[in-house]
Amino acid sequence: MTGPAVAPVVAGSTTATTDLLTINNLEVIYDDVILVLRGLSLAVPAGQIVALLGSNGAGKSTTLKAVSGLLPTEHGEVTDGSIIFDGEDVTRLDAASRVKRGLSLCMEGRHVFEHLTIYENLVAGAYFRGRADTAADLDMVFDLLPKLADMRARIAGYLSGGEQQMLAIGRALMARPKLLMLDEPSLGLAPLLVQDIFAFIKRINAQMGLTVLVIEQNARRALEIADRGYIMEQGRVVLEGVADELRDNPDVKEFYLGLGESGGRKSFREVKHYKRRKRWL
Amino acid sequence: MSNFISLVVYGLADGAILALSALGFVLIYKSTRVINFAQGEFLLVGAYMFYTSFVLLRLPLILATVFGVLVATALGLVVERFVLRPLIGESALSVIMVTIGLSSVLKAVIQLFFGTSVREQPPILPTSRVSVLGATVPLNRLLVIVIAAGVLAAFTRFFTRSRHGVAMRAVADDQQAALTMGISVPRVFAMAWALAAVSALIAGVLLADLSAVEQNIANFGLIVFPVVILGGLDSVPGTIVGGLTIGLLKQFVSGYADPGLAEVVPYLVLVAILLVRPYGVFGETRIERV
Ligand SMILES: Nc1ncnc2c1ncn2[C@@H]1O[C@H](COP(=O)(O)OP(=O)(O)OP(=O)(O)O)[C@@H](O)[C@H]1O
Ligand SMILES: [Mg+2]
Numbered sequence: 001m002t003g004p005a006v007a008p009v010v011a012g013s014t015t016a017t018t019d020l021l022t023i024n025n026l027e028v029i030y031d032d033v034i035l036v037l038r039g040l041s042l043a044v045p046a047g048q049i050v051a052l053l054g055s056n057g058a059g060k061s062t063t064l065k066a067v068s069g070l071l072p073t074e075h076g077e078v079t080d081g082s083i084i085f086d087g088e089d090v091t092r093l094d095a096a097s098r099v100k101r102g103l104s105l106c107m108e109g110r111h112v113f114e115h116l117t118i119y120e121n122l123v124a125g126a127y128f129r130g131r132a133d134t135a136a137d138l139d140m141v142f143d144l145l146p147k148l149a150d151m152r153a154r155i156a157g158y159l160s161g162g163e164q165q166m167l168a169i170g171r172a173l174m175a176r177p178k179l180l181m182l183d184e185p186s187l188g189l190a191p192l193l194v195q196d197i198f199a200f201i202k203r204i205n206a207q208m209g210l211t212v213l214v215i216e217q218n219a220r221r222a223l224e225i226a227d228r229g230y231i232m233e234q235g236r237v238v239l240e241g242v243a244d245e246l247r248d249n250p251d252v253k254e255f256y257l258g259l260g261e262s263g264g265r266k267s268f269r270e271v272k273h274y275k276r277r278k279r280w281l
Numbered sequence: 282m283s284n285f286i287s288l289v290v291y292g293l294a295d296g297a298i299l300a301l302s303a304l305g306f307v308l309i310y311k312s313t314r315v316i317n318f319a320q321g322e323f324l325l326v327g328a329y330m331f332y333t334s335f336v337l338l339r340l341p342l343i344l345a346t347v348f349g350v351l352v353a354t355a356l357g358l359v360v361e362r363f364v365l366r367p368l369i370g371e372s373a374l375s376v377i378m379v380t381i382g383l384s385s386v387l388k389a390v391i392q393l394f395f396g397t398s399v400r401e402q403p404p405i406l407p408t409s410r411v412s413v414l415g416a417t418v419p420l421n422r423l424l425v426i427v428i429a430a431g432v433l434a435a436f437t438r439f440f441t442r443s444r445h446g447v448a449m450r451a452v453a454d455d456q457q458a459a460l461t462m463g464i465s466v467p468r469v470f471a472m473a474w475a476l477a478a479v480s481a482l483i484a485g486v487l488l489a490d491l492s493a494v495e496q497n498i499a500n501f502g503l504i505v506f507p508v509v510i511l512g513g514l515d516s517v518p519g520t521i522v523g524g525l526t527i528g529l530l531k532q533f534v535s536g537y538a539d540p541g542l543a544e545v546v547p548y549l550v551l552v553a554i555l556l557v558r559p560y561g562v563f564g565e566t567r568i569e570r571v
Contacts, residue, residue, distance in 0.1 A: 073457055099463030111458035113451045120441075124451040127444055128463030175462065 020046040020086060020179055020211050021067065021103075027080035028059075028066050028235075036062045038235040039081065044179065049205050049212040051222035051243065053256060054232035060215045061108055063232075064181045067213075068105040069095035086178060099128055102178030108187065108215075110168045114157030118148055121156050121167055125174030134174065141170040144204065162193040169200070180204075182214040186221065194218065198225050219256040223247045231256070286416035288536045289529065294422035294491065296528020297429030301484035302501055303508040303520040304436060305477030311453045311515040312473035315365060316373070318380040320481060321502015322387035327353050327482030328489040328498050329391050329400075336402050349482050357478030361471045388499055400494035405486075425487050432483055433521060436476070440517060449473060453515065507547035510554050 021044040028037035036059045044050045052060050065071050067083055069090075083091045090098055113121050122141060126134040142149035145166050151159070156167060165185055172180055182201065186194040202225045204210050216222035223229055229246045231239040239252070246252050306320045317323075330352040335345035364383055368376050406421035413423070440446035452459045452469040459466060488498055504527065512523025527547050535543035 068461060070457060070460060073460065095460045096463040096465055099461065105461045107458060107461060111455050111461075113454040113458065115454055116447065116450055120447050120450070123444055123447050124459070124464065125462050127448050127451075171462070 018046050019043040019084075021213065022084040023063070023067070023081070024084070025081040026063070026066060026078065026083065028062055028071065028076055029079050030062075030074065030076045032075075032077075036076075036235055037066065040232070040236055041081075042230050042237055042240070044211060044213050045228070046211055047205075047209050048227040049201065049214065049225055051219075051226035051229040052213060052215045052232065053219045053222060053229060058232040059235040060232055061183055062235075064105055064183050064213070064215065067098075067181065068103055069093060069098045070105070096128060099175055099177075102176070103181070104172040104175045104177035104179070105181045106168045106172050106183060106185065108183035110161070110164045112156040112159070112164045112167050112171070114155070116156055117153050118156055118159075118167055119152040121171050122148075122174050125171035128175065137174055137176065141173055144173070144200075145170050162189050162196070165189065165193075165197060166200070169204075173204070177210070179211045179213060182212065184215050184217060186216065186218050194221060198222075201225060219252070220247070283414075283416035284536065286414050287418050288532045290413065290416075290418040290422050290426075292529035292532035293525060294425045294528070295531060296525035297426045297433075298484050298488050298491075298501075298524075299504065299508050299528050300433060300520045300524025301429050301480050301487070303505050303512065303524055304433065304517065305480040305484075306505050306509055307512075307515060307517060307520050308449075308473045308477045308480070310509075311517075312449055313365070313470050314373070315376050315380065316514075317477070318377060319360075319384035319387060319502070320477070320505050321499040322384045322391075323353075323356070323478050323481035324485035324488065324501055325391055325496070325499040326356060326387055327478070327485035328494055329395055331482065331486045332395075332400055332402050332489070332494045335405075336400070342405065346486075349486065350479055353478040353482035354475045357475035358471050360478075361474035365474070366467065366470070384499075384502070388496070392496070397496055402489065402494045405490045421491060425491065428483075428487065432480065436480070437517060445472065504547050507551040507554075510551050 023040060023042050026037050026040045027035070029035050040059070040063060042050075042052070042063075052063065054060055062071075062076070065074070065076065066078055067085075071077060078091055081091075082089055085098070085101060085103055088101065090101065090103070093101075113124060116124065122138060123134075126132075126137060142152075147163065148167060148170055151163070156164065159167065169180075169182070169185070185197050185201070189197065198221050201212055201214065205212050205225075214222060214226070223243045223246055226243040229241065229243050230237050231246070231252065239246070239249070241249070302320060302324055305323060306317055309315055309317045327349060331345055331349040334340045334348035335342065338345075338348075340348060360383065364379060365376070368379060404421065406424045409420050410417045411420050411423070412418075440450060448459070448464045449469050449472060451462070451464060452466055456466055459469075484501070485498055488501060489495075492498075508520065508523040508527050510523075511526055512519025512521070527550065530546055530550065531543045534546045
């Protein structure tokens with residue numbers, strides 16, 4: 001990695017840092033017929049936080065599953081395009097090989113191991129590292145998330161949603177990722193907790209120089225902590241840019257931040273109406 | 282009173298072997314969601330493999346045990362790789378059919394090589410009698426209880442302390458999440474089958490030592506069902522509770538009522554439980570949050 005930990009924000013440019021992850025014209029099909037990603041391209045510069053936004057069903061989760069190699073478990077397949085991670089084409093690698101190379105995913109809905117304790121969840125997170133000494137990483141995670149340390153013997157299935165989300169992120173950190181992918185970390189959490197989660201993401205990015213790709217429904221929050229943002233519709237990127245600019249973009253304001261001139265949050269039908277106008281498509 | 286003590290010892294010894302047999306069944310079900318109808322035949326193959334090495338090849342006890350464990354491991358791995366793995370994604374019913382087919386094949390192979398007559402195997406555990414709380418009981422039954430307890434404790438330790446054990450439980454909980462941790466699900470499946478075959482080997486050898494090296498050992502596979510329904514299909518501690526309960530129950534019914542009734546009592550328990558609690562009495566609780 002040659003880029004500085006915090007990239008200088010140059011409007012509309014990604015050349016200031018090396019890209020840790022590049023997705024080129026990715027096409028993904030489920031069940032041999034359902035075309036979900038239609039030539040998606042994006043780049044995640046090293047050391048940055050990148051937000052991936054878009055309405056329900058746009059293909060955000062599918063993108064992360066494709067990057068982490070989970071598609072085969074859902075009868076999905078990459079039919080075109082490529083995924084380059086850390087200079088290597090990982091498009092055809094299996095999930096475990098990608099984790100080994102430093103790609104970690106926190107799936108939508110947390111997916112903690114319910115019957116395992118917090119401690120055992122974290123041990124499972126470091127599984128592929130074999131006999132390597134993981135005590136230091138355990139300390140690091142407990143340092144970052146002291147609440148987990150106090151509850152290490154508790155069964156994960158009984159934790160609150162916020163605690164489970166923190167555990168899911170802590171578990172992903174045990175793999176020592178270079179790129180942490182988070183699929184809707186704020187899903188179903190109370191506003192105060194959402195704030196905590198985002199602050200935490202920002203903190204691990206700043207302290208550890210960890211590159212983050214985060215999917216969010218909560219576009220405003222995401223753009224607050226992100227360096228860059230991508231907006232997806234129907235399997236493609238329709239708008240991209242520096243986070244601050246996206247936040248000020250009138251279309252984004254109107255359709256994703258609910259701050260349009262007409263006032264109030266837009267309903268799904270209105271978003272559809274906007275699609276018919278095809279301004280970004 | 283002395284009758285009671287000896288019934289308890291016999292019951293616990295039977296129960297310990299039942300628990301070991303059920304352990305393999307639970308391991309497979311927990312990790313792979315396959316209901317293995319060939320568990321009894323795993324015991325059978327284990328007992329005959331040990332017989333082969335100990336009696337036919339005249340290996341010393343330790344080496345014979347190692348040989349048995351190696352063959353059992355290989356059997357588990359081969360069955361997983363070539364019988365079950367191609368079936369991943371098939372319906373539960375077809376998988377069950379295949380394990381029933383597997384049980385016939387294993388039984389037929391044993392008959393082919395060893396015939397159907399009872400094989401002579403010198404006793405491994407001492408058959409002398411010792412007195413316990415006023416009752417005279419065979420030493421080998423007491424040792425079976427101790428050995429099974431040791432094996433079960435080792436397995437429990439494996440599941441909570443070793444990272445492979447934790448990975449197996451993680452896969453049982455959430456396969457997709459396990460994949461995102463770089464845990465290889467096929468490897469965990471293979472491990473589950475190999476461990477199941479090894480625990481079945483130990484159960485089969487202990488059983489053969491208490492009774493005889495014969496085809497009937499496979500029938501133990503059937504009585505595993507009341508045990509796991511009682512203990513929970515996916516609970517390792519449940520196999521101990523279920524095994525000991527069924528073992529003691531059989532002996533008490535046999536001793537105080539009727540030996541014939543004792544044979545059917547486990548299945549009566551099975552039906553009763555299925556009517557009241559379809560997921561078993563001590564099964565892992567389904568955690569429902571969110
Ligand atoms: N396993 C699957 N099989 C078939 N179709 C799928 C599968 N997973 C997702 N899809 C379809 O692909 C499309 C994109 O789904 P995806 O989960 O990637 O969207 P998303 O952007 O993450 O949406 P959300 O914001 O609701 O999470 C949807 O139309 C969905 O129905
Ligand atoms: Mg999604």
